[in-house]
Amino acid sequence: MSTHDHMRRTGLGGLAIALLALGSGGVAAQDQEPIRVGVTLTQSPPGSVIQGTEVLRGLEIARDLFNEQGGVLDRPFELIVEDTQGIPERGRAAVEKLITSDKVVALTGEHQSSVCLAEIGLAARHNVPFINTNCWSDDIRKEGHPQVFSPNMYNSRVATAMAEVIQGLGVDSVFALAENTDWGIGQAEALDELLEQTGADIDYQYELLDREARDFTPVIQGVRGENPSLVALIMLPPAAYVALNQLNEQGVLPSEDTWLFEGGGLFSYPDFWENVREAAQYGIYFDLYHTDMALSDLGAQVREEYMQRHDGTPSRLVFQAADSLLLIKEAIANAGSTDPDAMIEWLQQAEVPGTRGTITFSDEPGPLFQQWVDTPYVTYQVTELDQKLEETTLISAPDLGVQLDQLRQPKN
Amino acid sequence: MLTLEAILLGLIMGVFYGLMAFGLTLIFGILKVVYFAHGESFMIGAFTYSLLALWLGVPLWLAIPSAIVVGGVVGVIVERLLIRPLYEKFGDWQAMRDEYAIIVTFGLSLFLVNLANQVFGPYPFRGPDLTDVARFEFGPLIVGGHRLAAAVLGGAVLIGAYLFIQHSFGGKQIRAVAQNRFGASIAGIDTRMVSMLVFALAGGLAALSGALLAPLFHASPDVGVLPALKSFVIVVLGGMGSPIGSLVGGLILGVLESLGALYISYTYRDTYAFAILILVLLLRPQGLFGERAREV
Numbered sequence: 175m176s177t178h179d180h181m182r183r184t185g186l187g188g189l190a191i192a193l194l195a196l197g198s199g200g201v202a203a204q205d206q207e208p209i210r211v212g213v214t215l216t217q218s219p220p221g222s223v224i225q226g227t228e229v230l231r232g233l234e235i236a237r238d239l240f241n242e243q244g245g246v247l248d249r250p251f252e253l254i255v256e257d258t259q260g261i262p263e264r265g266r267a268a269v270e271k272l273i274t275s276d277k278v279v280a281l282t283g284e285h286q287s288s289v290c291l292a293e294i295g296l297a298a299r300h301n302v303p304f305i306n307t308n309c310w311s312d313d314i315r316k317e318g319h320p321q322v323f324s325p326n327m328y329n330s331r332v333a334t335a336m337a338e339v340i341q342g343l344g345v346d347s348v349f350a351l352a353e354n355t356d357w358g359i360g361q362a363e364a365l366d367e368l369l370e371q372t373g374a375d376i377d378y379q380y381e382l383l384d385r386e387a388r389d390f391t392p393v394i395q396g397v398r399g400e401n402p403s404l405v406a407l408i409m410l411p412p413a414a415y416v417a418l419n420q421l422n423e424q425g426v427l428p429s430e431d432t433w434l435f436e437g438g439g440l441f442s443y444p445d446f447w448e449n450v451r452e453a454a455q456y457g458i459y460f461d462l463y464h465t466d467m468a469l470s471d472l473g474a475q476v477r478e479e480y481m482q483r484h485d486g487t488p489s490r491l492v493f494q495a496a497d498s499l500l501l502i503k504e505a506i507a508n509a510g511s512t513d514p515d516a517m518i519e520w521l522q523q524a525e526v527p528g529t530r531g532t533i534t535f536s537d538e539p540g541p542l543f544q545q546w547v548d549t550p551y552v553t554y555q556v557t558e559l560d561q562k563l564e565e566t567t568l569i570s571a572p573d574l575g576v577q578l579d580q581l582r583q584p585k586n
Numbered sequence: 587m588l589t590l591e592a593i594l595l596g597l598i599m600g601v602f603y604g605l606m607a608f609g610l611t612l613i614f615g616i617l618k619v620v621y622f623a624h625g626e627s628f629m630i631g632a633f634t635y636s637l638l639a640l641w642l643g644v645p646l647w648l649a650i651p652s653a654i655v656v657g658g659v660v661g662v663i664v665e666r667l668l669i670r671p672l673y674e675k676f677g678d679w680q681a682m683r684d685e686y687a688i689i690v691t692f693g694l695s696l697f698l699v700n701l702a703n704q705v706f707g708p709y710p711f712r713g714p715d716l717t718d719v720a721r722f723e724f725g726p727l728i729v730g731g732h733r734l735a736a737a738v739l740g741g742a743v744l745i746g747a748y749l750f751i752q753h754s755f756g757g758k759q760i761r762a763v764a765q766n767r768f769g770a771s772i773a774g775i776d777t778r779m780v781s782m783l784v785f786a787l788a789g790g791l792a793a794l795s796g797a798l799l800a801p802l803f804h805a806s807p808d809v810g811v812l813p814a815l816k817s818f819v820i821v822v823l824g825g826m827g828s829p830i831g832s833l834v835g836g837l838i839l840g841v842l843e844s845l846g847a848l849y850i851s852y853t854y855r856d857t858y859a860f861a862i863l864i865l866v867l868l869l870r871p872q873g874l875f876g877e878r879a880r881e882v
Contacts, residue, residue: 218700219808223708354853382853388803388812391595392847392855395588398728412710412804419712420802423730425721448640449712449804452720 208252209245209512211502212272212302213283214265214293220386221260222410224443225285225491229307230255232488232495233283235479239472240499246506251499254278262292269293273300279512280305280505282498285491287311287357294322301514303505303521305498308491311356312364312541321514323521325497325533325546327462329357332437333364335460335551335570336406339435341372342578345403350380351393351417352408358382361408361437380406385413394424404433407440414440415449422453430583436460442489447560456584457556458569462490463530464552465564467571469493472500473529487563497528531572555581587726592844594729598737600840604744605795606813607820607832609788612751615764615827616784617672619687623664624792625814626698627657631793632805633706636713646716650739650797657793661785668694669781702807713800736798743794744833747787751829760784764827792817812856819859823866825876834874 213233216226233253241250254276256268265284272278273296281297282305284290290309297304298319306314306324310332315324340348350365352358362380369376379400381393394417397405405427409417414436421427427434434457440446441459465487469477476496480488502517504526509516522544526533535544553576554566570576606628613621634653638644644652668690716739719731751757762770763780771777796810803809817832820839824831839859847855866873 218703218708219806384853384856386808386812387856388799388809389599389855390852392592392844393852395591395595395848396852399588412806415710415712416802416804420730423721423733423802425723425728445709449710451712 206249208250209247209506210252210254210276210278211499212269212276212278212281213253213255214258214268214272214281214289215255215283215285215307216260216289217255217257218259221258221286221289224411224445225308226257226260228443228489228491229283229285229495231480231484232476232492233499235476235483235492236496236499239475239479240503246503247511251503255283258284258286258289260286260289262288265289265293266296269296273297273302278302279514280502280517282502283307283495284309286355287314287360288355290314291317291356294319297321301518303502303514303517305501307494307498309357311360313356313360315541315543315545318539318543320518320522320544323501323535323544325501325528325535325549326494327439327549327551328541328545329361329364330368330541331549331551332361332460333368335553336365336435336437337368337372338570338576339458339553339578340369340376340404341374342576343404343433343581345376345433347377347400347402348379348404348406349397349400349402350378350406350408351390351397352380352382352406353385353410353413354382355385358385358408362406365406365437377402383409383413383417385410387413388416390417390420391424394420394426397421398424398426402432404435407434407436408438409440410438411440411443411445411449414438415446418450418453422451427453428456428584430585433458433583439490441554441556441566442491442563444484444486444489451559454556455559456582458553458581459556459566461552461554462550463488463493464554464566464568464571466568467530467550467552470527470529470531472496472527476529493529497526497530497533500528501526501533557582588848589845591727591729592848593841594727595733596841596844597837598729598733598840599844600837601737601740601744602795602799602836603813603816603820603840604833604836605740605791605798606817607824607836608744608747608829609784609791610817611821611824611827611829611832612760612764612784613788614821616760616767616781617669617687619669619672619684620691620818621788622688622691622814623694623698624788624817625810625812626695626702627661627789627792628796628799628810628813629698629702629805629807630660630789631657631796632713632800632803632809633702633711633796634793635797636711636800636805637706639714640711646714650794653793653797654790657796658786658790660793661787661789662782664694664789665782665785669785670778674778699807699811706805706807708807710804710806711800712804713797715801716798730802732801736801740794740798743791747791748829748833756783816856816859819863821873822863823873825873828873828875831873831875 237251258265280303285308287309298321304322312329352362436459505517508520536542550572552571553569631653634656638649715732716735717731820835824835846858
């Protein structure tokens with residue numbers, strides 16, 4: 175063998191060894207490479223920051239619990255969070271970045287319908303599973319994207335709950351104050367449709383309010399003039415707090431002549447009592463969680479972990495967020511990979527024990543497409559200042575039906 | 587009765603608008619530049635009042651003046667650090683001073699909003715009411731207790747500020763500088779002190795407006811954005827640099843918004859101000875009490 179041949183063989187051998195080493199090192203790194211989950215939510219105004227904060231808390235708790243158990247496919251979860259500010263264009267930009275730059279395997283966390291609607295098209299185009307944490311607008315399901323799964327509440331179900339109570343109370347007039355977003359408009363219209371379907375003679379009207387405005391007095395003057403039997407509030411904080419206080423300021427609520435039905439889960443937010451005082455009393459509140467509600471083992475773990483990390487009891491958003499990450503975990507585990515088609519196919523047939531019930535998805539086209547149809551909900555009445563959730567009076571719940579005889583009104 | 591109530595509520599809101607616009611028009615009067623961070627003085631006042639009262643238990647009669655003082659101090663700091671270069675150091679930049687003012691004050695606005703977001707968090711804080719009376723009823727007219735009390739206090743301060751500008755020695759100095767800065771300095775007026783005084787006054791009045799509205803609007807990082815936009819409209823409506831114009835303009839805008847929201851559409855409530863802006867600029871660009879610019 176010539177010197178040249180010897181050097182060539184030595185060089186090739188060394189190169190082969192180097193390539194093998196790199197390859198095995200690369201495989202080892204990939205084993206530990208985290209599973210990146212893209213999270214879009216609101217962390218600064220004008221969107222609902224309190225919602226975004228609760229969702230993030232729920233996702234972080236779920237991530238930590240799942241990672242303690244080894245993650246999925248021996249890989250830990252990593253959350254990559256983008257602040258959308260509750261603005262649809264920001265949501266689109268965030269999703270674009272998460273998919274193309276961060277290469278996330280799934281998206282979740284979104285809690286504002288207008289932003290969801292801007293994001294899901296992009297997720298569908300890139301074939302990335304999108305677990306809708308808290309966007310209630312029925313339009314999201316109507317789009318029919320197979321990548322989008324909704325294990326959360328939806329407008330027509332909330333409207334059904336409202337209509338149940340409204341019919342049961344025998345009211346003859348309803349005035350709804352709704353925020354001018356896809357969620358607010360959708361729920362106000364869904365309630366209108368449902369009340370018509372009941373055939374009851376109920377005078378229903380609604381007014382759309384700008385979520386960034388702070389003075390609703392002219393509208394509330396109109397409400398006072400109409401003197402409705404029930405005011406339905408379909409808004410998020412901080413505008414919702416402002417509206418409630420101004421309803422109180424004008425003498426509309428609380429009142430023995432007028433009920434309040436709050437349809438956005440407002441009471442569960444940690445800053446509720448700091449911002450709303452007497453106005454909140456005797457109101458009927460819609461929610462997805464009550465302390466009397468049965469929780470699964472995971473739900474109980476999430477609740478305990480939340481109470482250790484933060485003040486107070488968790489809101490429904492925490493459980494919804496945990497369920498969102500759970501679905502992603504189960505999809506990956508059962509699909510055996512992060513292949514989106516495999517994940518989507520599995521999710522479509524899934525039955526997943528979540529924090530508050532077994533999650534399944536409908537295949538019916540339209541507003542129930544890939545929606546958890548039987549999402550549990552509760553309604554309860556708040557009767558005292560600074561009342562805690564466990565002290566409120568449960569009016570309706572799964573397995574309880576509707577118990578309107580428990581309701582109380584103030585004596586004027 | 588609903589109309590009368592709408593007018594009353596509009597006048598009340600007009601007082602708060604006037605507090606905002608008064609300072610802004612003074613700033614424009616002496617420097618001829620637009621101050622884009624004015625809304626953040628409102629925000630600072632709202633937070634100062636709410637958090638002093640809620641977190642530290644400061645009595646309201648102390649929390650309100652504290653908000654004014656904090657707003658005034660911030661105004662002085664802004665003038666000293668950011669605005670003074672406009673008319674002092676960068677004499678060669680005179681051709682670009684308008685652009686400088688816009689960029690600097692706009693950037694300051696963004697900075698303050700995001701700073702508040704980081705320091706206080708994005709959650710709203712409802713400041714305590716000035717009175718325990720929930721509402722006052724005058725026959726069929728209903729006005730919120732705090733709203734009326736705040737308007738009375740704000741109105742008194744606004745009138746006091748106007749009288750200060752019109753009759754006090756400091757006020758005369760401000761008017762002199764507004765008329766002719768160079769001439770005023772020749773006459774022995776310390777124009778730098780006057781500028782600081784104007785920024786202190788503007789910051790303090792805007793902060794007072796924020797403090798008084800904190801129980802109604804809730805303090806949050808972006809709470810000053812809409813009031814600031816409306817104060818720009820009022821400055822144009824009343825006449826740039828005209829204190830009486832800002833007072834009257836504020837009341838007019840408050841009433842027009844209230845009646846428009848009640849009888850036309852609430853949805854467009856915040857656009858009425860901009861419709862007024864367009865009309866004023868088209869029909870009477872000098873505003874109600876301003877003077878037409880003269881060129882020689």
